[in-house]
Amino acid sequence: MSMLxxxxxxxxxxxxxxxxxxxxxxxxxNQLKPHTSAIKPTLTETNKIERMKWCLSHIQTTLAEGxxxxxxxxxxxxxxxKWFYMTKTSDRYYLLPDEDVPYRSYTxxxxxxxxxxxxxxxxxxQSITKEVMTACLLNQIIxxxxxxxxxxxxxxxxxxxxxxxxxxxxxxxxFEALASTDGFEFHLISQPPxxxxxxxxxLGYFRAxxxxxxxxxxxxxDDLLRNVFTSFEELSPQTxxxxxxxxxxxxxxxxxxxxxxxxxxxxxxxxxxxxxxLPLHFRLKKDW
Numbered sequence: 001m002s003m004l005x006x007x008x009x010x011x012x013x014x015x016x017x018x019x020x021x022x023x024x025x026x027x028x029x030n031q032l033k034p035h036t037s038a039i040k041p042t043l044t045e046t047n048k049i050e051r052m053k054w055c056l057s058h059i060q061t062t063l064a065e066g067x068x069x070x071x072x073x074x075x076x077x078x079x080x081x082k083w084f085y086m087t088k089t090s091d092r093y094y095l096l097p098d099e100d101v102p103y104r105s106y107t108x109x110x111x112x113x114x115x116x117x118x119x120x121x122x123x124x125x126q127s128i129t130k131e132v133m134t135a136c137l138l139n140q141i142i143x144x145x146x147x148x149x150x151x152x153x154x155x156x157x158x159x160x161x162x163x164x165x166x167x168x169x170x171x172x173x174x175f176e177a178l179a180s181t182d183g184f185e186f187h188l189i190s191q192p193p194x195x196x197x198x199x200x201x202x203l204g205y206f207r208a209x210x211x212x213x214x215x216x217x218x219x220x221x222d223d224l225l226r227n228v229f230t231s232f233e234e235l236s237p238q239t240x241x242x243x244x245x246x247x248x249x250x251x252x253x254x255x256x257x258x259x260x261x262x263x264x265x266x267x268x269x270x271x272x273x274x275x276x277x278l279p280l281h282f283r284l285k286k287d288w
Contacts (some may be wrong), residue, residue, distance in 0.1 A: 002039075003170055012032070020138075028078045037184050040261045040262070041194035041261065042261060047195075047259070048259025048260060049259060051195055051198070051259040052258065053190065054251075056255070057252055069247050075154055075189075076157075076158045076159075076160055077141075077157060077158070077159050077160065078200050078217070079161050080162060081133075082206045082210075084213060087218070095136055122220075122222050128166050129166050130165070132166065133166045134168060134172070134174060137168060138178055141159070142186060145157060145184075146182055146184060155185060156187070161188065162190065162191055162195075163193050166189070168188060169188070171188070194261075197250050198250065198254075198287055200240070203250065204239075205240060206239065210238055213227050213231040249265060250265060253265065
C-alpha cells in the first residue's frame with residue numbers, strides 16, 4: 001500500500017477491507033499512528049558540508065567535564081520575515097447540535113470605502129524587497145537591539161539571516177556605516193542554504209506567536225498588527241529559551257546524519273534542563 005493510499009482513514013479502511021471504526025480502534029491502541037509529512041528542501045552534497053560546518057562553528061573548542069558544549073548564543077539575533085493573516089482560509093469549530101453554522105466572508109481591501117481626506121491608513125507591504133529589508137534592519141532592528149541590550153554584555157553582536165535575495169550582504173555599505181557605532185560591533189551572518197532548521201524563528205517562535213494570534217479577532221490591518229504585537233508580548237521568555245534548546249538539538253542531529261535533513265527532532269525534557277543546568281549549554285554527545 002503506497003503512502004498516497006494511506007492519506008485518510010477512509011482510504012486505509014478501504015485498502016485493508018475493514019471498517020473506519022476498526023481503523024479508529026487501531027489508532028487508539030497505537031497499532032497505527034498518524035503522521036504529518038512536510039516537504040523539506042533538497043540538499044546537495046555541498047549543502048550538507050556547509051550545514052555541518054555551520055553546526056561545528058557553534059561548538060566551544062574546550063571540553064567541560066569531558067563534554068563538548070555549545071556557545072551560549074546570547075549575542076546571536078535571528079531575523080526572518082513571516083506573513084500574518086487576519087483569518088484562516090479554512091478553520092475548524094466545535095458546535096452544539098442545534099447551533100447555526102458560522103458564516104465567514106471576506107471583502108477585498110479595494111472595495112472598502114475611501115477614507116476621509118487626511119485620514120491615516122495602515123496598509124500591508126505587498127512584497128519584501130531589499131529596500132524594505134534594509135529599512136527594517138537599519139531603522140528598527142539595530143536601534144531596538146541597542147536600546148534593549150544589557151549594559152554589561154558584550155556589544156559584539158551577530159545578526160543571522162537566511163540567503164533570500166532581499167536580505168543584505170555582509171559588505172553592504174549602509175550596514176557597515178551603522179555597524180560600529182555607539183560602541184557596538186554588528187556582523188551579518190547567513191545560515192547555510194536550504195537550512196530553515198537552523199533558525200529559531202522558523203523552528204518554533206513564529207509558530208508560537210501565530211498560535212496566540214489565531215485566538216484574537218481581527219477585522220482590519222490595525223487589528224492584525226495589534227494582535228501580533230500583543231501575542232509577542234504574551235509569549236514568555238522561557239518559550240523562546242526552549243526553542244533555542246530545540247535549535248541546538250537540531251544542530252546535534254544534523255551532525256549525526258552528516259549534514260542531511262531527514263532526521264527527527266529529539267524529544268527532551270526541556271523543563272528539567274532549565275532547572276538542572278544551563279539550557280543554552282546543551283551537552284553534545286560525541287557519537288558522530
